[in-house]
Amino acid sequence: MKYYGWGLTCIGGAGVLLTAIMGYTYAPLVQSPPFRSPEAYRILFWHVPFAWTSFLSFCLLFIGAISWFLKRKEWGWNLFCTGSDLGLLFGLGVVISGPIWGSAEWGVPWDWGDLRLNTFGLLTAVALFIVLSRKAQPDGIETRDTLSTVGLFGFALVPITAVATTVYQKRHPSVVIAESSETGLDPKMLEVLILGVISFWILMAGLSLLTYISYKMEYELRKLLDKIDEEVVH
Amino acid sequence: MEVQTLIQISGLEIHRGNRLIISDFDFELSEGEVVTLVGPNGCGKTTLLESSAGMHTISSGSIYWRDDLSGMKLVRDSDGRRNPLPPMGLTLQKNGISGEETVQERMKTVLTVSGCDFDDIKVQELLDCWGLKHRSSDRVSQLSGGLARRLSVLSGLAPALLSKKSRVVLLDEPSEGLDKSAKLLLINWLRALISRGHGIIVATHDSDLISIADRILKFSNGKEVNLSSQPQPESNFIIPNSTNNVPIKKVSSLFNWAYRMEKRNPIDTINRLIPAILALLLSHALVSEDEISIVGTDFFSALILLPSFISVVIPPALISRYAEENCGRWWSAVIGPKFRLSSSIIGSSILLPIPLIYLSWFILSDNLASVDDSVVYWLWLPCLVMYFVAIAASSLHLLVSDLRRSGASVVSLLLLVLVWPFIELVDSLEMIILNGMSWGFSLEEPIFMMFLAGTISLLVWIVSVYLPEA
Numbered sequence: 151m152k153y154y155g156w157g158l159t160c161i162g163g164a165g166v167l168l169t170a171i172m173g174y175t176y177a178p179l180v181q182s183p184p185f186r187s188p189e190a191y192r193i194l195f196w197h198v199p200f201a202w203t204s205f206l207s208f209c210l211l212f213i214g215a216i217s218w219f220l221k222r223k224e225w226g227w228n229l230f231c232t233g234s235d236l237g238l239l240f241g242l243g244v245v246i247s248g249p250i251w252g253s254a255e256w257g258v259p260w261d262w263g264d265l266r267l268n269t270f271g272l273l274t275a276v277a278l279f280i281v282l283s284r285k286a287q288p289d290g291i292e293t294r295d296t297l298s299t300v301g302l303f304g305f306a307l308v309p310i311t312a313v314a315t316t317v318y319q320k321r322h323p324s325v326v327i328a329e330s331s332e333t334g335l336d337p338k339m340l341e342v343l344i345l346g347v348i349s350f351w352i353l354m355a356g357l358s359l360l361t362y363i364s365y366k367m368e369y370e371l372r373k374l375l376d377k378i379d380e381e382v383v384h
Numbered sequence: 385m386e387v388q389t390l391i392q393i394s395g396l397e398i399h400r401g402n403r404l405i406i407s408d409f410d411f412e413l414s415e416g417e418v419v420t421l422v423g424p425n426g427c428g429k430t431t432l433l434e435s436s437a438g439m440h441t442i443s444s445g446s447i448y449w450r451d452d453l454s455g456m457k458l459v460r461d462s463d464g465r466r467n468p469l470p471p472m473g474l475t476l477q478k479n480g481i482s483g484e485e486t487v488q489e490r491m492k493t494v495l496t497v498s499g500c501d502f503d504d505i506k507v508q509e510l511l512d513c514w515g516l517k518h519r520s521s522d523r524v525s526q527l528s529g530g531l532a533r534r535l536s537v538l539s540g541l542a543p544a545l546l547s548k549k550s551r552v553v554l555l556d557e558p559s560e561g562l563d564k565s566a567k568l569l570l571i572n573w574l575r576a577l578i579s580r581g582h583g584i585i586v587a588t589h590d591s592d593l594i595s596i597a598d599r600i601l602k603f604s605n606g607k608e609v610n611l612s613s614q615p616q617p618e619s620n621f622i623i624p625n626s627t628n629n630v631p632i633k634k635v636s637s638l639f640n641w642a643y644r645m646e647k648r649n650p651i652d653t654i655n656r657l658i659p660a661i662l663a664l665l666l667s668h669a670l671v672s673e674d675e676i677s678i679v680g681t682d683f684f685s686a687l688i689l690l691p692s693f694i695s696v697v698i699p700p701a702l703i704s705r706y707a708e709e710n711c712g713r714w715w716s717a718v719i720g721p722k723f724r725l726s727s728s729i730i731g732s733s734i735l736l737p738i739p740l741i742y743l744s745w746f747i748l749s750d751n752l753a754s755v756d757d758s759v760v761y762w763l764w765l766p767c768l769v770m771y772f773v774a775i776a777a778s779s780l781h782l783l784v785s786d787l788r789r790s791g792a793s794v795v796s797l798l799l800l801v802l803v804w805p806f807i808e809l810v811d812s813l814e815m816i817i818l819n820g821m822s823w824g825f826s827l828e829e830p831i832f833m834m835f836l837a838g839t840i841s842l843l844v845w846i847v848s849v850y851l852p853e854a
Contacts, residue, residue, distance in 0.1 A: 222443065262807065272800055279797040283784075286792035291399050291441050296786045299851045300798065303783075306847045307801050310840050314804035317836060318811075320827055376403050379426075 152363055158356030165349025169195050169342060177342045190254035195342050197247040199350035201270060204240030206354060208273050208304070211237050211280075215301035218294060227294055228365040230301060234280040235361050236354060241274030263319035269311045276304035289372070387414050390552050390583040391436055392456060396445035398431055405431050409445070409609060411601070413583045415550045418574055418616075420594050421587040423603030429587035430477055432601075433556050436585060437474060437717045438466055452549055452629075466853065468720030471498035471632060473553040475540030477560075479532050480714030482705050483525030484645045487516055487535055490524065491542065493641055497718050498543030498551075499632035506546070509624050514538045514569065533561035541573055544582040546627045551582050559590040571596050575619035580626070634719050635726050641715075642730045645705055652701035656733050659698065660691035660740050667691075668747050685813040687748055689766060692740040693806050696774035697799050700731030703785045712785075725849050728779035737770035762821040762830075766809050769834045772841035773805045779848040786852065801844055808837035 173195035180188045214230025217223065248267050249259035261267060280297050287293045335343070391413040398406045405428035413419060413436075421429040434440055438447060438460035446461035451470045460466045473494075474480070481490055488507050495502045511517040514534045524532055537558045544551040559567045567590075574584055575596060586593055594600060595614075602610045646652050667687045676684045706712025706727075716723045741763055777799060784795040812833035825832050 275797040275800050279794055283787060283793040287787050287789050290788070291443070293787060295441060296783065296852065299783065299848075302851055303798070303847050306843070306851075310801065310804065310843055314808065314836070314840060317827060317833075318807060 151359055155356050155359030155363060158352050159360060160356070162349050162351070162353025162356050165345065166196075166199075166353055169199070169346035169349055172342045172345065177339050178336055185255065186257070187254035190251055193247050193251045195346045197244065197251060198343060199346040200240050200243035200247060201266060202347055203350040203354045204237055204244055204270060204274070206351070207233055207236035207240050208277070209233070210358070211277065211301050212305050215298040218298045219302075222291075224366075224369055228362055228369070230294075230298060231284065231365050232358055232361040234277050234284070234301065236357055237277035238274060238281050239357075240350075240354070241270055241277055244270040245274050263315060265312055265315040265319070268315050269308055272307045272311055273304055276300060276307070387416060388450060388550065389414055389456070390450045390550060391585075392448040393436065394445055396432075396435065396447070397443040397462075398428070398435055398440060399443050400428075400431055406435075406609070413552065413585060415581045415583055416578045417598040418578055418584045418586060418596060419599045419601060420597035421585065421601050421603070422589070422594055427603035429603060430556055433554050433585055433587045434476075434713075434717075435460075437469060437472070437554055438720065439713065439717050449552065450550070464853075466721045468634070468722070469717065470552075471500075471543055471547065471629075472551055473498070473540040473543040473555075474714060474717055475536050475555045475558050476710050476714055477556040478710040479524075479536035480710050481524050481532065481536060481539070482641075482645060482708050482711045483523060484648050484705070485524050485641075486521055487511060487524065487527070488520040489644065490535060490539060493637055494539045494542055495546060496637045497632065497634050498547070499629050500543060500546035501627040501630045502546060506624070506627065510538060510542055510545070513624065514566070529561050530563055530566070534566055537562070537566075537570060541577065544577050544580075544584075545573075545623060547582075547629060548626045549629060553577065553582060553584040555584065555586045555588075557588055557590075558586060559588060559593055567592060572619070572621040573623055575616070576621040576623045579619050635722060638715060638719060638723075638726055639730055642702055642705075646701070651704075652731075652733075653736065655701060656695040656698045656736055657740075660695040660736070663694050664691040664740075664744050664747060667744075671748075681817050682810060682814045684748070685810045685817060688741060688744045688813060689770070689806065689809055691744050692737045692767070692770050693773070693802075695736045695740055696733045696770060697777045697802060698733075699781045699795070700733075700778050702727060702731035702778075703781055703790075706785070707790075721853055724779075724782060724853060727782055728775055728845060728849055731782060732771070732774040732778035734771070734774070737774060738764065738767040741767045741770065756817070756820060758820060759817055762816050763813075765821075765830075765834055766813050769805070769809055769838045769841070772838045772845070773802055773809075776805075776841040776844040776848070777802055779845045783848045783852060802841070805837035805840045808833045808840070812837070 173192045177192065177195065180191050185191060210229055211233030214226055214228070214233050217226030218230055220226075245267070248270075252261060253259045280300055283297055283300075287297075389412050391411070393409065393411040396406055396409040396411075397404070409432075421432060423429055431440060435442060436447060442460060442462050444462040447459045448456040449459050449470050451457040457470065458465060458467055459469055485493070488504075488511065491507045491510060492502070495507070508517055508520065511520050516531060516535055516538070519527060519531065524535065527535065537555065540553055540555050540558065544553045558570060562570065571592060574586070578584060578598075586597070588594060596616060598613060598616055600612050600614070602612065604610065667690070671687065706715070719726060742760075745760060745763055780798045781795055784790055784793050784798065787793055812830035815828070815830040815833065822829055823831055825835075
């Protein structure tokens with residue numbers, strides 16, 4: 151499994167790099183106007199795959215939290231840890247690349263009317279909280295229960311954010327991203343975007359395997375340490 | 385007379401961290417017996433004692449307590465069901481008492497939550513027995529470690545002492561920190577209490593306490609538990625008489641306790657007030673009429689609500705009070721499943737949102753060129769909704785305080801969600817300022833925006849209060 155993990159990570163990583171290169175060289179430039187900052191659009195070749203992959207990672211986190219609550223098995227907790235690590239990684243990708251693009255295109259880094267940006271912003275904050283707390287807290291059922299609760303809480307935020315953002319957007323018309331029903335997405339752009347999405351997914355699969363394995367090994371190591379502790383005490 | 389079971393534990397399995405502490409454990413505590421839990425450090429004595437009181441999540445099994453009304457009552461099981469404990473006495477390894485409490489207040493609180501009838505004379509009598517009468521008006525923080533431990537032990541014994549019905553007493557290392565005379569007193573009281581039909585569990589290393597036990601549960605090699613019995617003579621020691629049982633007031637006692645602590649040392653109010661007032665004064669000093677006219681009324685509305693919002697998201701002082709000497713764990717054991725719900729309301733900023741929003745209005749509205757006087761009559765509505773935001777913030781802080789090293793976690797990351805109710809409130813105030821108050825229920829009406837802000841806050845509150853108990 152470890153070799154699969156490394157293999158997929160390398161392939162995915164190469165694909166991600168290739169996406170960036172093709173985004174700069176192969177994908178055509180958009181028109182200005184309507185785009186205010188045509189060059190900046192190229193960030194979408196990473197921004198969109200980041201968003202889709204982070205959503206998958208948050209799903210892993212959610213499944214892990216539910217599994218821990220229902221089954222109380224180590225694999226559920228490992229899944230939760232893996233999901234939070236990757237959710238943080240790819241979520242940060244979204245909330246960093248989004249404002250960069252937003253600053254260039256809209257003139258503002260954050261749009262309170264953008265549902266996706268806000269949802270990912272909050273979910274990434276939750277993932278960051280979980281990752282930092284996991285490192286800082288002593289491992290135990292109580293800690294796991296509380297952090298899993300926070301994980302589920304993160305998912306409860308999604309509909310809350312959706313309603314709040316939709317209402318906000320209706321009252322304050324959001325910054326309009328240039329779209330044209332006549333032209334749609336240029337086929338070359340679509341090719342690069344699909345390459346990006348597939349590469350990010352492969353990267354995520356590889357990193358998931360590696361992270362999961364490392365948590366499993368960490369668990370085995372802790373068990374051995376506990377055994378030594380017991381021998382020392384008794 | 386038939387001896388009845390007070391606690392029944394079956395198939396108990398408990399993990400701490402990755403370690404299996406107790407496995408497939410069955411146990412019954414009967415009326416009129418002292419059971420001691422004995423074993424090396426880390427073997428699970430405290431875990432078992434606290435789990436008996438439903439304080440820990442259990443991996444499998446169930447814990448039942450005898451209730452005055454319904455016979456055996458489920459206290460906690462591995463399916464997550466949890467019910468409040470019947471009246472009992474509890475002394476934790478740490479004292480479980482806030483330093484702000486006075487000695488007699490502590491006794492009164494303990495007796496109220498356990499449904500004992502008492503008056504000042506009775507409280508003084510109890511304190512006198514343990515050499516604490518002369519310190520009855522002193523704060524616990526002013527007591528020496530030994531005297532504070534005496535008070536903690538007395539608090540654990542008093543609910544059984546004053547009850548005519550059989551009660552359970554759980555004592556964790558009660559003799560730690562007690563001098564020889566206090567330890568002798570403890571031993572005499574324990575034997576006298578069981579002669580009245582109460583049941584007592586003591587986790588201890590103390591050989592004197594072990595020697596007076598009817599049964600000894602010895603933990604060895606982590607998971608094995610051996611039970612042995614030893615005959616004990618009848619006790620002739622005289623202890624104060626019991627009183628009548630009265631209705632139990634648990635949640636209201638917690639409210640009273642929190643109110644008294646804050647009244648005595650208003651750290652919560654001051655901690656919230658100072659940053660809010662600073663924000664208000666800075667807004668007043670740095671933002672001029674011209675700037676407000678340029679950026680718009682929504683910016684002005686945000687400035688009005690900002691001090692109040694800052695005050696409600698600050699961590700409640702209740703959390704630090706709970707952390708002192710495991711005071712929160714004592715309350716959690718006593719109150720049971722309603723503890724988190726009650727604490728989220730008690731810990732929130734109840735008083736400040738209203739005066740802060742009005743104060744901001746009176747100070748900052750000077751910066752607005754033309755303002756309708758009627759706005760001031762409706763400011764109480766955003767204040768009311770801000771109270772919901774306060775409860776939501778308090779519940780998030782409490783959720784994080786469950787972690788053993790809660791200070792090492794960044795709770796502000798979770799508080800980000802409260803930006804939304806704040807934005808909706810800003811919108812609603814802007815509408816009131818621009819168009820006056822109206823009662824329609826659509827997107828362009830302030831009532832709808834306030835309803836939305838309140839609903840979001842309530843959802844956050846419900847999720848963070850009920851999910852951990854589910």
